[in-house]
Amino acid sequence: MEDLTLDVPVDSGHGRILHGVDLTVEAGSAIGIVGESGSGKSMTVRTVAALLPPGASTSGRVSFDGDQVADMSSDRLRRYRSSQVAMIFQDPRAAINPVRKVGNFLVENAVTNLGWSRARAREKAIDVLREVGIADPERRLNAFPSELSGGLLQRVMIASTLLYEPELLLADEPTTALDVTTQSAVMALIDRLRRERGMAMVFVTHDLELAAAVCDTIHVMYAGRIVEKIPASELHERSRHPYTRALLDARPRLDGRESRLRAIPGQPLSGLEDVTGCAFAARCPFAVDICRTDEPPVVAVETGEIRCHRAHDRLWGDS
Amino acid sequence: MSVAQVASVVRTRRRSRLSHLGVIGWLALAVIVVFVFVAAFGEALAPDDPNAIDIAYANVGPIPGHPLGFDDLGRDLLSRLLVGARSSFVGPLALVALSTVAGTTLALIAAWRRGWTDATLSAGFDIAFAFPGILLAILLATLFGAGLAVAVIALTLAYTPSLGRLLRATALRETGMEYVKAFRVMGYSDVRIVVRHVLPNLMPFIIAQAIIMFGYATLDLGGLSFLGLGVQPPTADWGVMVAAGAPALLQGYPTQTLAAGTCLVLAAVAFGVLGDRLARMWGVE
Numbered sequence: 001m002e003d004l005t006l007d008v009p010v011d012s013g014h015g016r017i018l019h020g021v022d023l024t025v026e027a028g029s030a031i032g033i034v035g036e037s038g039s040g041k042s043m044t045v046r047t048v049a050a051l052l053p054p055g056a057s058t059s060g061r062v063s064f065d066g067d068q069v070a071d072m073s074s075d076r077l078r079r080y081r082s083s084q085v086a087m088i089f090q091d092p093r094a095a096i097n098p099v100r101k102v103g104n105f106l107v108e109n110a111v112t113n114l115g116w117s118r119a120r121a122r123e124k125a126i127d128v129l130r131e132v133g134i135a136d137p138e139r140r141l142n143a144f145p146s147e148l149s150g151g152l153l154q155r156v157m158i159a160s161t162l163l164y165e166p167e168l169l170l171a172d173e174p175t176t177a178l179d180v181t182t183q184s185a186v187m188a189l190i191d192r193l194r195r196e197r198g199m200a201m202v203f204v205t206h207d208l209e210l211a212a213a214v215c216d217t218i219h220v221m222y223a224g225r226i227v228e229k230i231p232a233s234e235l236h237e238r239s240r241h242p243y244t245r246a247l248l249d250a251r252p253r254l255d256g257r258e259s260r261l262r263a264i265p266g267q268p269l270s271g272l273e274d275v276t277g278c279a280f281a282a283r284c285p286f287a288v289d290i291c292r293t294d295e296p297p298v299v300a301v302e303t304g305e306i307r308c309h310r311a312h313d314r315l316w317g318d319s
Numbered sequence: 320m321s322v323a324q325v326a327s328v329v330r331t332r333r334r335s336r337l338s339h340l341g342v343i344g345w346l347a348l349a350v351i352v353v354f355v356f357v358a359a360f361g362e363a364l365a366p367d368d369p370n371a372i373d374i375a376y377a378n379v380g381p382i383p384g385h386p387l388g389f390d391d392l393g394r395d396l397l398s399r400l401l402v403g404a405r406s407s408f409v410g411p412l413a414l415v416a417l418s419t420v421a422g423t424t425l426a427l428i429a430a431w432r433r434g435w436t437d438a439t440l441s442a443g444f445d446i447a448f449a450f451p452g453i454l455l456a457i458l459l460a461t462l463f464g465a466g467l468a469v470a471v472i473a474l475t476l477a478y479t480p481s482l483g484r485l486l487r488a489t490a491l492r493e494t495g496m497e498y499v500k501a502f503r504v505m506g507y508s509d510v511r512i513v514v515r516h517v518l519p520n521l522m523p524f525i526i527a528q529a530i531i532m533f534g535y536a537t538l539d540l541g542g543l544s545f546l547g548l549g550v551q552p553p554t555a556d557w558g559v560m561v562a563a564g565a566p567a568l569l570q571g572y573p574t575q576t577l578a579a580g581t582c583l584v585l586a587a588v589a590f591g592v593l594g595d596r597l598a599r600m601w602g603v604e
Binding site: 077080086100 | 496497498500501502503504505506508511515516520
């Protein structure tokens with residue numbers, strides 16, 4: 001595999017929720033998409049899996065290894081989904097049919113999509129459950145989803161992707177619905193398995209730290225646009241877009257110097273709203289006239305790309 | 320908790336859920352079991368030939384060997400009731416089976432495809448729903464002649480949209496679930512997701528609805544037979560018997576109409592109650 005380029009303005013009939021999103025994932029690399037709720041993060045990854053809301057239409061291109069996802073026949077699309085790309089959902093309790101046993105979930109997947117025999121699928125299912133750190137996998141196969149904790153269930157979800165080792169893993173806030181203590185364990189598991197198997201990953205999250213820790217590149221989204229692309233290692237020190245900075249400032253600090261979190265003033269904008277100029281202008285402390293009238297271009301800077309009129313101005317003392 | 324403890328908790332929970340049926344629910348179930356048994360073996364149970372006419376006994380009350388007496392043509396009433404159970408239930412069974420299959424299929428298609436498919440089917444349901452089933456039956460009977468088959472077809476056309484409408488709403492919620500999307504991303508075909516996962520998850524709802532529908536079906540088909548549009552005399556059938564007893568009723572011999580009517584009402588109520596209790600027990604009200 002090798003390369004996924006994505007450029008998707010989605011027009012759901014009511015309005016655009018993604019405005020010219022460009023993403024490239026190299027084989028084996030991980031990119032993170034961060035942003036506020038409603039910024040279009042989930043829609044972006046769902047577009048990659050061709051999982052659009054009914055009636056949605058897209059323009060632009062989503063290609064996987066040279067193939068256009070939008071042009072795939074239903075057979076090809078099924079093969080693409082069943083063998084090349086996998087998705088881990090936010091809430092495993094919702095994403096697994098609650099009335100089927102865990103074993104059924106894993107085995108049916110392998111039998112249907114990979115054409116394995118039931119016996120072999122069962123054996124492999126036990127293997128992958130063990131691999132994701134589930135004790136006593138034989139017994140867990142006979143458990144119903146409601147009998148497992150969220151963390152265990154998310155491990156089952158991850159295990160299901162290991163059955164066929166996709167080239168691209170789409171992780172849509174995989175730890176948000178989990179208990180804080182299991183979050184780090186599940187994330188570490190995803191990170192380890194991904195690296196071991198050389199899978200590429202698109203990781204969607206609210207959590208900047210987490211994204212920076214497991215991804216190579218971070219994409220910051222705001223109102224359906226990617227406003228900054230930056231290597232994960234540079235995120236804290238050298239990010240330049242005012243929105244990225246504001247997000248970083250809004251995190252709680254461990255040293256507890258501030259009693260209140262620094263919120264970003266104003267309401268977050270969803271991609272649906274029509275804006276002239278820069279989507280972030282209304283909340284940006286550095287906005288000047290042009291920000292309110294003209295859509296900012298994508299500007300290449302040393303750290304990556306940003307969408308800002310003032311990309312080259314020294315807004316920050318340290319950059 | 321140990322495995323055994325968990326298992327025992329699960330078992331108690333099951334038992335307590337079955338007790339949700341309540342006394343009335345169990346009573347309804349018992350009535351239905353009796354009716355089903357009679358419908359299956361009525362002819363063997365009947366003490367007399369249900370069609371043997373003896374005018375000398377017309378409207379004679381209970382005498383030894385004939386606990387319910389005789390109808391207006393001197394036929395043994397108990398035998399006719401027992402034998403009539405089958406014809407009174409075969410129609411509703413066919414009706415419920417046909418309209419459940421049709422209604423479920425259409426509802427699933429509407430919920431899965433959404434968009435204009437859903438809009439078209441929903442509009443179709445609403446229009447068909449607005450048209451009275453009895454009127455449709457009269458229309459079809461005029462066109463094709465009266466008979467049980469015609470009555471069943473007419474009522475199927477009337478019942479399908481009502482189940483379709485109900486089920487569509489539930490199916491919409493089910494197909495909107497995240498697990499359906501997850502299956503799609505795993506490359507499952509649409510048919511597989513719907514048939515293997517969505518449909519089984521809707522089964523409690525469908526079964527409860529079908530049982531409730533069965534109650535209405537016995538009444539409606541009995542009603543059509545009463546009007547002469549369903550089962551035709553001299554076949555023993557509760558609806559036919561209610562109608563046949565009407566003249567005698569006016570002459571002061573209400574036994575036939577009352578007995579057959581009681582059976583019909585009892586069946587309708589029993590199915591309604593059981594369906595309702597099951598729906599409540601399964602949490603699919």
